Amino acid sequence: MSIEVKDLTYIYDEGFVFAKKALSNISLNILEGEIVGIIGHTGSGKSTLVQHLNGLIKPKKANTVVIDGVDIFDSKINLKEIRRKVGVVFQYPEMQLFEETVEKDVSFGPRNLNIPEEDVKERVKNALEMVSLDYEKYKDRSPFLLSGGEKRRVAIAGILAMNPKYLVLDEPTAGLDPWVRVEILNELLAINGKGTTLVIVSHDMDEISKIASRIYVLNRGSLALEGSSDYVFSQFERIKELGLSLPQITEILYMLNKKLGGVDYNKLDIDSGTDEILSCIKRCNKWK
Amino acid sequence: MEIKNSLTIGQYVPADSIIHKLDPRTKLISVLFFMVIIFLIENLIGYLILLLLICLLIVISRVQFKYFIRGLRPILILIVFTVFLQLFFTKGTPLVSMLGLIITKEGVNLAIFIFLRLVLLVFSSSLLTLTTSPMELTSALEWTLYPFKVFGLPSSEISMMMTIALRFIPTILEETDRLMKAQMARGADFESGGLLKRIQNMIPILVPLFISAFRRADELAIAMEARCFQVGVKRTHLKELCFNKRDYLFLVFFISIIIVVSFIF
Numbered sequence: 409m410s411i412e413v414k415d416l417t418y419i420y421d422e423g424f425v426f427a428k429k430a431l432s433n434i435s436l437n438i439l440e441g442e443i444v445g446i447i448g449h450t451g452s453g454k455s456t457l458v459q460h461l462n463g464l465i466k467p468k469k470a471n472t473v474v475i476d477g478v479d480i481f482d483s484k485i486n487l488k489e490i491r492r493k494v495g496v497v498f499q500y501p502e503m504q505l506f507e508e509t510v511e512k513d514v515s516f517g518p519r520n521l522n523i524p525e526e527d528v529k530e531r532v533k534n535a536l537e538m539v540s541l542d543y544e545k546y547k548d549r550s551p552f553l554l555s556g557g558e559k560r561r562v563a564i565a566g567i568l569a570m571n572p573k574y575l576v577l578d579e580p581t582a583g584l585d586p587w588v589r590v591e592i593l594n595e596l597l598a599i600n601g602k603g604t605t606l607v608i609v610s611h612d613m614d615e616i617s618k619i620a621s622r623i624y625v626l627n628r629g630s631l632a633l634e635g636s637s638d639y640v641f642s643q644f645e646r647i648k649e650l651g652l653s654l655p656q657i658t659e660i661l662y663m664l665n666k667k668l669g670g671v672d673y674n675k676l677d678i679d680s681g682t683d684e685i686l687s688c689i690k691r692c693n694k695w696k
Numbered sequence: 697m698e699i700k701n702s703l704t705i706g707q708y709v710p711a712d713s714i715i716h717k718l719d720p721r722t723k724l725i726s727v728l729f730f731m732v733i734i735f736l737i738e739n740l741i742g743y744l745i746l747l748l749l750i751c752l753l754i755v756i757s758r759v760q761f762k763y764f765i766r767g768l769r770p771i772l773i774l775i776v777f778t779v780f781l782q783l784f785f786t787k788g789t790p791l792v793s794m795l796g797l798i799i800t801k802e803g804v805n806l807a808i809f810i811f812l813r814l815v816l817l818v819f820s821s822s823l824l825t826l827t828t829s830p831m832e833l834t835s836a837l838e839w840t841l842y843p844f845k846v847f848g849l850p851s852s853e854i855s856m857m858m859t860i861a862l863r864f865i866p867t868i869l870e871e872t873d874r875l876m877k878a879q880m881a882r883g884a885d886f887e888s889g890g891l892l893k894r895i896q897n898m899i900p901i902l903v904p905l906f907i908s909a910f911r912r913a914d915e916l917a918i919a920m921e922a923r924c925f926q927v928g929v930k931r932t933h934l935k936e937l938c939f940n941k942r943d944y945l946f947l948v949f950f951i952s953i954i955i956v957v958s959f960i961f
Contacts (some may be wrong), residue, residue: 504878520884
């Protein structure tokens, strides 16, 4: 089972002066259990694409967005069912908090799905746990009085409480402190470990390289690159052309290779990157 | 369901036309004058001439006609309702009767009049807002309100408030759109249920919307103070308005046509 997007094109304000092509001929495939990264500049069409994945925007053609074999173009399908299956956490999701207490806010989603009251409580508890918030400690607090990172977590829990099979997150760590970012990424990895498929939209290469196994790069509404993260990050020239940056460690190795030659710069994580730098230093010392 | 598309307020459509280039004050005065005349005329031919005139101006403005039709949409119910009332509940010589309701000759006349009046009002005001940027419009309003300063009316503050309000309409609509989508992703339903249920369903949108509007207002106030904004001080404009030859020509032509029409009919 998977999310399949085939030849998707979307134009905002079609037919008016302001008409703007947001997506053109996008095709992608998200398999169960994996973590897929979608990278692109602001305005590259990432958010428009995300809205197609749970039917907030309906495609104009049949068979362009198919979720577990269900075509969302079909007017007979129940969109609520699709939205239960594909949870979408929008950019700055803490903006959507509205209830008096954390518990009420997180249970908004499951209640809309008409889940029995006892189960709702259980789900809220689990969802808060998944984002490392203690249920007893947080349930009666006002979401508006929490810190930025806590608010973000509550908002993500609001989607998790709907038990989505696919979880799509649009810039989940934007605007947070560095250590909160790391914590949230680790929580996401743990959520994936429990079997939830993740689609993470970001423009932070360091982050995506750490978490995603497969990457799609969007540029001005079309797919510019796709493949495993190792493959995508080996396309240095292309990535630079697209105005995106490499993970910092890769960038350093790339520059070292330019100056010294013979450096393997296809390293994405700090550990193997540091080893490569160390071996460089050793080599340099020998020359002396 | 994009809310932002269903409103024409502040939806300036840039184009290169004589109407766009006119001084906003010229357009404002013309539209105000036009609206007064609409209510003075009591003859069908007069209305048709005004309709022809406004259609001519729409063609000159190079703004696609569908934008004007879109402006009609929000008041469609009002139009249908008033036309219906006039049609069936006006006393006079009966014309047709069906299902116990009588359509009178006077009723038909009145219904057509009301319909044309509303259409003319919407078209003329849309012509103003579609061809004039919000900034131009508010400075024109400031100029128009200036004489009332004698009575203590703070015209430049009013225009500042309007500028800010207009500036934030698209922002807030966009945000409403975003919030609706975010809550729909959480299974919220805004399309079904009775009136009370629907109002209740709006709470998840209204609460965050108000919170962010207040936050935005605070931020804006700080930003304005940081740039030394003060109330009651005479402010200058980046773009000073000035009447050109074409403005005088337009005003003379337009107003004389309308006066002639209103005298004849």
